[in-house]
Amino acid sequence: MINGNTLIAWGFKPGRWFKEALHEANAMRDNGISDDLIFERLQIMQPIETLMRTNSLPFSMMIDAENDLERANIEAVSQHMDALMRVPTIKAGAVMPDACPSGAQPGTIPVGGVVACEDAIHPGFHSSDICCSVAITVFKRNDDPKRILDAVMGLTHFGPGGRQKTAINMASHNVLTGIDKMSSNPFLAGLEDFAVRHFATQGDGNHFAYVGHLKSTGQPALVTHHGSRGFGAQLYKRGMAVAKRHTAIHAPKVPPHNSWIKASSKDGESYWAALQLIREWTKNNHFAIHDMVKQELGNPVVDRFWNEHNFVFQKTDGLFYHGKGATPNWSGFSADDDGRTLVPLNMAEPILILEHANNKDALGFAPHGAGRNLGRKAFLRENQPEMPKGIDARFYCGKPDLSELPEAYKNAASVRAQISKYGIGRVADEIIPYGSIMAGDWEVDAPWRKQ
Incomplete structure (x- = not known):
């Protein structure tokens, strides 16, 4: 032996x-x-050790500062990107106008960061909120926006965990077919319960349901924002474990949060397949909620589309493009792309509909929102935000999450101006806000706080 x-x-x-x-x-x-x-x-x-680069590769900074707070934010983002661009798999990088740090460890990919990698999928670059995304449904007839918001409030669940009371016809949304594929994928096997229980639910944090009307036609529109829920979070844990094992052998000097799975390996092919199933589940999740609302209203659908961030995309150059809080904005990025990109700003501002620009400096991406200059806790320490006026702002769990109010985000007009300045995309239409729903501060009643 x-x-x-x-x-x-x-x-x-x-x-x-x-x-x-x-x-x-x-x-x-x-x-x-x-x-x-x-x-x-x-x-x-026998592994050949892959070393970190001594010097950082150049990267695009498509972001401006208007005050000291924003300058400090950009400096922190730049420092993280400088460390990140030393990771040997990375070939190009870019920073969007909504950028802000997303972790304390040097080289943590910032929100609004994009990197292109060779033969590597980095779970840490899409984070646990895999395929976080926005989806829009436009209804044919004029309708009372309050009625639409009421329907969403009563038909789905916001906050942690899965469905509490909503019955869903799983077969009508292709979920059962996806579950059959999950059981044969080593990264998804055993997660079927998450896929079923969390289906047709919203999340917490910045995930929302937003009701408004198209500026161009006045038709009512519903926009939802959420990711793959607990289902995707479990895939992320498994992906990071495999990535850390691989990188510990082949590149032990690379920080664990920058670990990767070799895309051309058996693990890489399985993880890529798992990501595609998660993507399909998340898309179905959005439109299951929209379809329940459509049925409740009795109002036909005339248009719908969606786009994701916190995901990985492969271009014809063979590289794997990771967008952390950055949205693909090039034509044909997926089979279901129709040439438009949704960019929400905050609950009191219009949601932008961009035409694809395929800006090479931006690596073909656009911002996923307005972004923050301060983390949630730091913002609340230094500010006393007020509820926005003229907006039907609801918090599903009862208590407002003050870190999600408009003041917590960057200036929407400035972010919009930077999208135009850097040629990231042209605003083709807007959804004018009526109101929105978020989970709110559900943790106030969490068991660990009661203890």
Whole structure:
């Protein structure tokens, strides 16, 4: 039997790869393969350490500052990007106008950051809120916007966990077909319960349902914003575990939060397939909610589309483009792309509908919103925000989340001006706000706070 001492005697350096190597070597010997051929196979398996770059690659900064707070924010974003662009898999990078830091560890990809990677999928670059996205449905007839908002409030669930009372026809939304595929994917097997229970629900934090009307036609519109819920969060955990194991062997000097899965490996192909299933689930999740509202209103649908951020896309150049809080804005980024991109700003501002621009400096991306200059806790320490006037702002759990009020976000007019200045996209239409729903401060009643 071949053991670790055998491999060392053959001249191989011990490491985490030995476990897989010994399994492969003994399987080959059991099948009658000679030690010379086993040795050649182990030479291929032996990892060659990939080192961090000494210097950062250049990256585009498509963001401006109007005050000291914004200048400090941009400086922090720039420092994170400088460290991030030393990761050996990254070939290009860009920063959107809504950028802000998303973690304290150096080289954590900022919100509004985009990186293109070679043969690598980095779970940490899309985060646990995989495929966070916005979707719009435009209704045919004029309708009372309050009635639309009331319908959303009564038909879905905001906050943590899955559905509490809403019955869903799963078959009508292709969810059961997706679940069949999940069970055969090592990254998704066993997560079927999350896929079912969290279906047709909204999230917490900045996830919202927004009701307004198109500026161009006056037709009522519903926009929802959420990701893949607990289902995607579980996939992220599994993806990070595999990425850390891979990177610990092949690039031990790369920080764990920058770990990656080799895209062309078996794990990489399975993870990529899992991401596509998560994407389809999330799209169906949006439009299941919209369809329930349509049925409640009895108002036909004349238009709908969606776009995602916190995701990974592959272009014809073969690179994997990771958008952390950045939205693809190039034609044909997906099979269901129709040439338009939704960019929400805050609950009291219009949601922008951009035409695709395919700006090369932006790597083909657009901002996913207005972004923040301060984290939630820092903002609340330094501000006493007030509820916006003239907006039907609702919080599903009863208590407002003050960190989601318009004052917590960057100046919407400034972000919009930067989209135009840098040629990121042309505003083709807008959704004028009536009101919105968010989960609110549900943690006030959380069990750990009661204890």
